[in-house]
Amino acid sequence: LRSGVLTSDDLDLTELEEAEIVGYSMDRLTTARDALKQMATAFLFDAYESDYKLKFRSRGGDPVADIPEDWIV
Numbered sequence: 001l002r003s004g005v006l007t008s009d010d011l012d013l014t015e016l017e018e019a020e021i022v023g024y025s026m027d028r029l030t031t032a033r034d035a036l037k038q039m040a041t042a043f044l045f046d047a048y049e050s051d052y053k054l055k056f057r058s059r060g061g062d063p064v065a066d067i068p069e070d071w072i073v
Helices: 032-043
Strands: 045-050 053-058
Touching: 032 045
Parallel strands: none
Antiparallel strands: 045 053
16 A cells, blocks of 8 residues: 555455564565565465455465366476
8 A cells, every 4th residue: 555556445355364464674665566575475475466456365275276287388
């Protein structure tokens, strides 16, 4: 939200409700993308777009799709 590009209506955080982030310090200017990448690495979540919203999912849950073996090159 600090980026000024998105509003709370653009985000869906329901899948991270159980996650607890004790603190996150930004000691220099950075892009929203880079900040999210650092937090995703530290707190084990992924971001994706669906239904025109930026959504977040904790890693380690049930798979959301199966990729057929013949699609893998």
